[in-house]
Amino acid sequence: MSQHFVKLYHAQSNCLVRVQLGWDRPLQGFYMVVEKDSVEGLDDCDEGIVYSNLDDVGHPSDLAHFKEIASKLSVQIPDVMWRAAYLDSQHNAVNKHVFYSLDGDVVAPF
Structure with missing residues (x-):
């Protein structure tokens, strides 16, 4: 499984x-999984899942579904994260962990 990560502010939560x-x-x-990351100063941020593909049926063979989500x-x-995941599918990548700004x-990993 390839894993690409980014951390960002989510206004809705x-x-x-x-x-x-x-x-x-x-x-x-x-x-794709989107999960809350509790930090000091943002008291309302209890850890939890915002979205997980495990709530969907199957694993899509293209990224359009996740771009919509x-x-x-x-x-x-x-964009580079979308491209990297796509390339992983083309190369059938495994055991890959990349973190992005x-x-x-x-x-560096966070």
Whole structure:
């Protein structure tokens, strides 16, 4: 499974969220999880899932479904992260962990 992460502010929940997007090699489909990330100063941010593909049926073989979900949630995922997940599907990647800034730069794990 490839794992691409970005952390960003989510206005709808007034919290930081961590988005995980990637390719699931055994299931041959994409996945996405958006989860709250509790931090000091944002008291309303109890940890919890904002969105998980596990609530959906199956694993989509393209990213259009997750782009639509991200848009509905007002979650701005860097373009480079979408491209990386797509390339992972083309190369059937596994055991890959990459962390991104909002600008799409690769950063240290968080």
